[in-house]
Amino acid sequence: MTKHGLVIDQERCIGCQACAVSCKQENNVPMGQFWNRVLTEGGEKMDTPSGGYPEDGGSGSLDMQYQPTACQHCENAPCVKVCPVNATYTRDDGIVEIDYDKCIGCRYCMAACPYNARVFNWDEPEHMPEEGTGDVEARPQGVVEKCTFCSHRVDEGLDPACVVNCPADARIFGDLDDESSTVSKYIDKYETDQLLEDRGTDPNTYYISGEMSPGRPQTSDKMESELDDVSPWSDGDDDVPSEEADSVGGESSGSSHSVEGGEIPYATPAKSGGDD
């Protein structure tokens, strides 16, 4: 079986909102709505830290972290359990999706989602430009909508838009049931958290914090499973020339990667042009 999951490296996230914007564009998300958000953990407002600057030689207490948040595609999704018309359902590959033709707009799923990942179309959705954007049909007024892991792309063997467009390579998408996938390797190697673990929802979205991972440099729009070799853990012939890897993965991030054996992901120049 395939179980799609997402790893987000919060140490790599730079809060640029590219994921939020590309999600909105790709999925034709109406004006005023976001499926994908980058929250700020720290001060009360976006991009503001808590604490203060060092004073009088003190250490200071400034603290801020970005918290990208969207549908967590929970294994035990409470939103699915409360839907009286079975409009919200879990696909065989673990993606939680909404059948907009069935949705009656009762919003019980919104109340049941502890991540506030769902939005409701209170009014007739407006798009800019009017004809909409991306590759997904607009949803009507009166239904709930949310992140789909870009299932329309996944079904074509493509990574979600937020993953492809993350300039920090902080988002890694793949098959959690495949032990050799980068998501599985990273969950195994790095300290990861799921949001609100005490709820028991068992999200298929994991967050790396503490030690920065090498991320997953995008070499194309394709999902990892569709590529011959992309994993930094691969033993394949296309493994990384160390000098190139150093220049790409090490210096650009300003981080201290710690992949065993000096393996750093190979990043070929990203393909130019559109995404599908």
Added chain:
Amino acid sequence: MSDPQQPRLTPIDEWEDEAEAMLDDVEYDTDLGVQMARDAIRVSNGELTDAEFHEKYHEAVLDEFGEDERPTKPEGFEDD
């Protein structure tokens, strides 16, 4: 309704307030929605089984929606 700038990963007490606000002017039963949401989390936690959850709310869901297509329906469960 939702403010994309603000975190919503709220403690459970505050969540109930938010859930009620979400359902405040819904044309369906607000109390039922909040109760089901609370118990759906209990199902996720393992405090309640799918079958118990389904049976607990089956009548109310039927009354409110005229159907109950939740995936929690246990095998052999007979609809009224």
